[in-house]
Structure formats: C-alpha cells, structure tokens
Amino acid sequence: MAKQQTEVRDLQEGSYVMIEDTPCKINAYSTAKPGKHGSAKARVEAEGVFDGKKRSLSQPVDAKIWVPIIERKQGQIVSVDGDDMQVMDLETYETITMRVPDDADVSPDENIEYLEMEDQRKIV
Amino acid sequence: MFPGATDDGEGSHTAGETDRDGANFVVVGAPLDVSTTFQPGTRFGPRRIRTFAEPFDDYDHRRDQYFSDLGVEDHGDVRAWDNAKEYLEYLEGTLRGVVWDDAVPLTLGGEHTVSLAGVRAVEPEVVVVLDAHLDLYEAYDGNALSHASVTRRILEVDSVDDVFVLGARTGSEAEWERAREPDVTVVPPEDVADWPLADRLDGRDAYLSVDIDAADPAYAPGTGTREPFGLESRELRDVVRAVAPQANGFDVVEVNDRDEGQTAALAGKLVREFVFSHADGW
Numbered sequence: 001m002a003k004q005q006t007e008v009r010d011l012q013e014g015s016y017v018m019i020e021d022t023p024c025k026i027n028a029y030s031t032a033k034p035g036k037h038g039s040a041k042a043r044v045e046a047e048g049v050f051d052g053k054k055r056s057l058s059q060p061v062d063a064k065i066w067v068p069i070i071e072r073k074q075g076q077i078v079s080v081d082g083d084d085m086q087v088m089d090l091e092t093y094e095t096i097t098m099r100v101p102d103d104a105d106v107s108p109d110e111n112i113e114y115l116e117m118e119d120q121r122k123i124v
Numbered sequence: 125m126f127p128g129a130t131d132d133g134e135g136s137h138t139a140g141e142t143d144r145d146g147a148n149f150v151v152v153g154a155p156l157d158v159s160t161t162f163q164p165g166t167r168f169g170p171r172r173i174r175t176f177a178e179p180f181d182d183y184d185h186r187r188d189q190y191f192s193d194l195g196v197e198d199h200g201d202v203r204a205w206d207n208a209k210e211y212l213e214y215l216e217g218t219l220r221g222v223v224w225d226d227a228v229p230l231t232l233g234g235e236h237t238v239s240l241a242g243v244r245a246v247e248p249e250v251v252v253v254l255d256a257h258l259d260l261y262e263a264y265d266g267n268a269l270s271h272a273s274v275t276r277r278i279l280e281v282d283s284v285d286d287v288f289v290l291g292a293r294t295g296s297e298a299e300w301e302r303a304r305e306p307d308v309t310v311v312p313p314e315d316v317a318d319w320p321l322a323d324r325l326d327g328r329d330a331y332l333s334v335d336i337d338a339a340d341p342a343y344a345p346g347t348g349t350r351e352p353f354g355l356e357s358r359e360l361r362d363v364v365r366a367v368a369p370q371a372n373g374f375d376v377v378e379v380n381d382r383d384e385g386q387t388a389a390l391a392g393k394l395v396r397e398f399v400f401s402h403a404d405g406w
Contacts, residue, residue, distance in 0.1 A: 019136050030214040033205035043217040056221045057136045 002069040002117060008042045009061035016068050019055040022048050023068035023117055031061060050120045070117045072124070077110045087112065096121070125198045126151045126232075126395070127177045128190075132197035137221050146195060149399055150222040153201030154215055154234040154241070154375075158208055159270040163348040165380030169388070170201050170232040172346070173376070176385040177392030184400050191396055194403050196230075204234070208269040212241045219245035223372070228402060230395055233377025235348075236271040239333040240278060246373035247283035248331035252321075254338035254363055256351035258295035258310065260302045271378070278333075279307055288324065290316050290363055291338035291355045313338075313355050321366045332367045332398065334360065334376040336391050346387030347378045357390055361397050368398045369405030 003018060011017055013029050024046035034040040044057040049070065059065065078086040078095060085106060088095050098114070098121050100106055113124040125131060129151055153170030160166055182190050199222075202215050215238060222229040223245055231242050236259060243251055253259075253275055264270035268277070279287055290311045295303070303310050311319045337347045340354035368374070376391040 020138060028217060030210070030217050032203060032211075032214045033207075035203055035205070043214055043221075045217055045220065053138055054224055055136060055138045056217070056224065058218070058221075 003066045004069060005064050006067050007061065008059050008063045008065050011042070011044060011065070016049065016070055017044060017046060017057070018066040018068055019046055019057050022051065022055070023070060024048050024055055049115060049117070050122050068117055070115050073114055073116050075112050075114055077106055077108050077112060079108055080106055126174050126196065127180065128182055128192040129196040129198040132199040137225055147197040147225065147227045148195035148403070149197070149228045149230050151196065151198040151230045151232060152218060152222070153232045154204065154238040155201055156204040156208065156211060156234040156238050158206050158235070159237060159264070159267055160235050160348045161264070161270070161272060163380065163382055165382055166233055166235045166348065166378055167204065168381040169234055169377070169379035172379055172381055172385065172388035173232050173391045173395070176388035177395070180393065180396060187400055187404065189400060189403070191399065194399055196399060208237055212237070212269070215241040216244045229373050230398065231375035232395070233375060233379065236274045236335050236377045237269055238377060239274055239375050242333070242373050242375050243278050243281050243284065243331050246331050247281070248372060249283060249328040250286045250288070250325060251278055251284055251331045251333065252363070252367050253287060253289045253333045253335065254291050254355070254360060255289055255335040256291060256293055256337040256354055257335070257349065258289060258292050258299040258303055260295060260299035260308070276302065290319070293353055294351055313353060316355060316363065317359055321363065325367070325370060327370065330367055330371040331373040332364065332371040334364070334394055335378045336376060336387055337378055339390060344387040344390055346380050346383030348380055360394060364394050364397045365401045368401035371402065374398045
C-alpha cells in the first residue's frame, strides 16, 4: 500500500491518515495540553476515503503514524453500463472500470476528477 | 475508575463497531475549573465522585440488577487546561467518539461549562438541566464560556429546540428576560415534582445535565455557588429516573471538594440512577 510515515503532530484537517489500515480524510483535529506528565495528545476524527466510515484516533503528538499516498486524477467517461462505467485516464489513456456512485448523474464524454490509491478509486 | 465500571483504553475507534467491547455507557471525567465564580475546586469533582461511589452496592434491589452487568466503562479523565475553548473542542471529540460507538457518555465535571461539549457531541433535541441558576448570561465578566453562560451556549447548538431548567431559583434580570423566550422553560423547585416532564419531552432525544447545586445546600454543600431553597435529593433522583430512558447523554457537574463527601456521594448515586433507569428503557 502506498503510504509514508509522519508524526501525529503534523496531521491537519483536510489531509489524509491511515486509521485501522484504512485511508481516511481528517475532518477534525484537536490537541490536549500535556501538563507536567506525559506528552500532549492529539485527537483525530476522520472518514474513510473509500468506505465512508467514521473513525477516530487518540495518540501522543509525537507518535509515528502512516499517511496514505492518494493521487488525484483526471478521467473521461467512455461508457456507462448499469452500475459500472468505463473511464479513460486522461494522463495515461488507460481505461479502467469504476462503480457509478449512488448520488452521481454521469454520462459518456463527461470529464471527472477522482482519487486513486492502488486499486481503490472514488469520484471527487 | 468508577466503581462497577471497566477500564476503557484509548486508541482508535470505528463508528458503529464495538471497539469498546460492547460498552453501553462510558464515564468521562472532565475536571475543568477555570471560570468558577465563588469557591473553586471542581477540578477535584471527577475524583471525588468516583471515590465516594465506592461504598454503593453493586446490586440494585429495586430493579434486581447489577450495575457491573450494564456495560459501563471508565475512560478516565480528559485532563483540563486553562483554555476553555480548546478544551471543549478536545472533550467534544472524546465524547463524540463515545456516541459513534453507540454508547452513552456520562461526563463527570468539572464546572458546568463542560456540558456544552456533551450537548455538541450528542446533538439532542431537548436538554433537561437541573440547576439552581439559569446560566443564561450572554457572557459573565466578558467570558462567553463561563459556567454562568453554559445554558445560553447550549441554546445555540443547532439540534437543540428546547431547554428545560428544573430547580432554578436565581438569575440576573437579563437572564430572566432571556428565559421568557419560547425555547426556555424554567420550573422552580417547588413545582418540579409535579411538572409533566414526560409530556414535555414528548419522546424526543434528550440530554440530561445535573448541576449538583440544584439540590439544596443541605444535601450538596460541596459546590461553588450554593443557593438555598433547593431540591430534595429524592426529587433530583426522580427527575433522573424520568429523563434517563430517552437521554443519549448525561453529566453531573459542579462538584468540588469543600465538604465531607456528601455532594460527591449524591452525584455518584445519580450517575448510577441514570444508568439503571436508562437500561430499564432497553
């Protein structure tokens, strides 16, 4: 899985983080002051990028954590067949099959933007 | 550790999955003590409540039920620091994590300001507040996050349609004026026992906040702003029993260390009453 390591203190709202081996987008980030004992703790609330599940994390700010490497790509819809659609990557011209999102109204020749991480994709 | 509860280790949680080993209730200490206006000491509240709950029997004869069978976990305290805004944000996140795990947060204050984090996390339609004071100041001494302003801030939470303040017997002229608005109902101590609480709740999602000074100082002297002519402890108990089945969040606040433990004992007993009564509604 494409990912890199960082410290919890470097996370911020809107960026990505791995929680329970799942790439998530951070919705809320808050820190608790340490006092005289231990180190400051951070609390992260996030949502799975591809599964939409809410997840939270509470760890010391100096703890190491994995951040997923998610690419934002441009594509063009080639065809729509029921719940699936064929999309051409406008950079590599490779054609891939993607699930049509429930709330999306898509049609051939439409340009879309999508997130990709290994074989997981989601329309932005 | 609250007696009868199990330890809740912090880590990561996925909403809706039982990461907390199926906990139904999670005790969270919130020892905030930054805006107390007369006698401070609420920073000792969570510790006192846990300590003075130790002599209570696990078994509840009235319900033929063991407290330790009801899935209560103790998260420990969310250590407080002197920036109330930042602290409330962090505390809210902790309490929202409890809500995401389909458990009921039981917050031990701490000053009354911590209730704002609880209400924001639970997002109830109606908030029942047991309190001697209206706590409706727009700001007290210029502080909008004062414990004297908490009910005013709760009214600003989007989900909240109504606030019922039970046992209130004092407030400034401006607070009483705000209390005349339709989203606030004030019930004086002498009317609490007969007030049609169930009808007014009307089956809506609720949050229950108990400022221990709602009780007469004879029962709860260990609090910062004592106000005579208050509620009997059994009247508080009856309100807790009535609201608990439809409350998704609970707190007991404003307990300090300026007595022999009477106040903390009452607070601890009300926590248990909430848990037993909420479980009755399953």
